[in-house]
Amino acid sequence: MTSPAPAPALTQDELKAQVGLAALDYVVKGEIVGVGTGSTVNKFIDALATLKTQIRGAVSSSVASTERLQALGIPVFDSNEVEELAVYIDGADEIDGRGYMIKGGGAALTREKIVAAQSRRFVCIADSSKLVNTLGAFPLPVEVIPMATQRVIRQFARLGGQAQVRRKDGAPLVTDNGQHIVDVTGLRITDPLGFETEVNQWPGVITVGVFARQRASVCLLGTSSGVRTMRFG
Numbered sequence: 001m002t003s004p005a006p007a008p009a010l011t012q013d014e015l016k017a018q019v020g021l022a023a024l025d026y027v028v029k030g031e032i033v034g035v036g037t038g039s040t041v042n043k044f045i046d047a048l049a050t051l052k053t054q055i056r057g058a059v060s061s062s063v064a065s066t067e068r069l070q071a072l073g074i075p076v077f078d079s080n081e082v083e084e085l086a087v088y089i090d091g092a093d094e095i096d097g098r099g100y101m102i103k104g105g106g107a108a109l110t111r112e113k114i115v116a117a118q119s120r121r122f123v124c125i126a127d128s129s130k131l132v133n134t135l136g137a138f139p140l141p142v143e144v145i146p147m148a149t150q151r152v153i154r155q156f157a158r159l160g161g162q163a164q165v166r167r168k169d170g171a172p173l174v175t176d177n178g179q180h181i182v183d184v185t186g187l188r189i190t191d192p193l194g195f196e197t198e199v200n201q202w203p204g205v206i207t208v209g210v211f212a213r214q215r216a217s218v219c220l221l222g223t224s225s226g227v228r229t230m231r232f233g
């Protein structure tokens, strides 16, 4: 007897579309949904448009996502207008087996953490390349007030990390909040909760891209053999 042929490998774009669609199952009808930022979330937003008459709208974590939602006719609410959201759907740069994440590759980490914090559930959508044993291979984004960037870079050097200010079009990138991003390499983050707590206390740091307190409740991981659902306690 011949064994069945392996499933054809899907492209990263197809894996993102697969989890973007699967996330619709977590959207609560009649409610406002929290929406993250990035290429995977863009697939989710496109899929969400098919449900737009069944939801009240969205709270968005970035100008880019707001523009995409509104272009598709999905109303966007200010986060201050909504006390609690049933669910927040967002991507990640890395996620580990406990639901801890590195986020901020799209420079939206501060607003992402705010919307995640006001949501009862965080559903992470990611292709399988994002699953890691230990956080830290992806350069860790940290949003910093511009006058503190060099001091923060020196503090990371003391922890053994190499940090630099993210640039765009020849100048420091400016976030939706008017701040800068420092990206840090060379760290292995074995204690995400402790690390997040420590770095958040450094003067000038607005948000560190380790999501430990706002970790994922569920991760929908795109693989060539289908969506793998990981639940975290």
Ligand SMILES: O=C(CO)[C@H](O)[C@H](O)COP(=O)(O)O
Pocket: 036, 037, 038, 039, 040, 041, 090, 091, 092, 093, 102, 103, 104, 105, 106, 107, 108, 109, 112
């Ligand atoms: O944290 C983020 C943006 O700040 C994104 O969720 C993260 O960078 C993943 O992006 P993508 O889905 O494009 O791989």
